[in-house]
Amino acid sequence: MMRKLSSGDRLVLASHNAGKLREITALLEPYGIDVTSAGVLGLPEPEETEDTFAGNARLKAHFAAKETGLIALSDDSGIEVDALDGAPGVYTADWAETENGRDFMQAMSRTWRELEERNAPEPRTGRFVCTLCLAWPDGHDQIYRGDASGRLVWPPRGDQGFGYDPIFMRDGQSVTFGEMPYSQKEPLSHRSAAFRKLVAEALV
Numbered sequence: 001m002m003r004k005l006s007s008g009d010r011l012v013l014a015s016h017n018a019g020k021l022r023e024i025t026a027l028l029e030p031y032g033i034d035v036t037s038a039g040v041l042g043l044p045e046p047e048e049t050e051d052t053f054a055g056n057a058r059l060k061a062h063f064a065a066k067e068t069g070l071i072a073l074s075d076d077s078g079i080e081v082d083a084l085d086g087a088p089g090v091y092t093a094d095w096a097e098t099e100n101g102r103d104f105m106q107a108m109s110r111t112w113r114e115l116e117e118r119n120a121p122e123p124r125t126g127r128f129v130c131t132l133c134l135a136w137p138d139g140h141d142q143i144y145r146g147d148a149s150g151r152l153v154w155p156p157r158g159d160q161g162f163g164y165d166p167i168f169m170r171d172g173q174s175v176t177f178g179e180m181p182y183s184q185k186e187p188l189s190h191r192s193a194a195f196r197k198l199v200a201e202a203l204v
């Protein structure tokens with residue numbers, strides 16, 4: 001049985017990523033949901049121990065729903081590069097980890113270096129993937145997945161967006177997600193593709 005969110009429901013966003021929070025808040029804006037976040041409520045970040053996007057999305061959403069007693073929405077996402085056999089995939093954030101916190105310039109450089117080492121032919125195709133999990137405090141959940149296919153480019157371009165946006169060019173586009181204002185990225189993104197499915201099933 002699928003459950004629906006209704007206007008006035010209180011929802012906790014189970015993410016500590018400022019870029020995602022900005023994008024998901026904007027997507028939810030028209031629906032009259034009362035949105036708060038894991039950071040605002042002081043929730044710790046659960047360890048992402050699963051090896052699938054859906055597994056980690058479930059883990060993050062259920063953790064926040066149980067801790068708060070609210071409906072929770074999580075986002076587990078990443079970039080899959082074809083010539084790297086889908087890497088970094090679920091490990092996209094891990095590739096950015098350094099002793100001093102996350103460094104996405106380092107993660108993007110590693111990705112490009114590995115493509116060079118393999119002499120991967122152009123275009124260097126791949127996709128952003130987003131899995132949203134909506135979880136209720138009683139343990140029920142619903143999963144929505146979206147993707148956005150494109151190619152990786154070098155050097156990084158643009159200072160908008162977050163994460164890998166400066167090296168990702170969506171199919172049919174001639175600028176990276178990093179060069180687009182959010183209003184231009186939104187209709188093209190993996191996150192909004194997943195969100196459209198959530199809206200169709202759980203919001204209207």
Ligand SMILES: O=P(O)(O)OP(=O)(O)OP(=O)(O)OC[C@H]1O[C@@H](n2cnc3c(O)ncnc32)[C@H](O)[C@@H]1O
Binds near residue numbers: 020048075077
């Ligand atoms: O787990 P939470 O707290 O939500 O935040 P996170 O940053 O750790 O998120 P993930 O575990 O899902 O890791 C996915 C990484 O993939 C990257 N990513 C996901 N969506 C992206 C987007 O729209 N643009 C650029 N990079 C993105 C981003 O850098 C994330 O850190």
Ligand SMILES: [Mg+2]
Binds near residue numbers: 048093
């Ligand atoms: Mg994470």
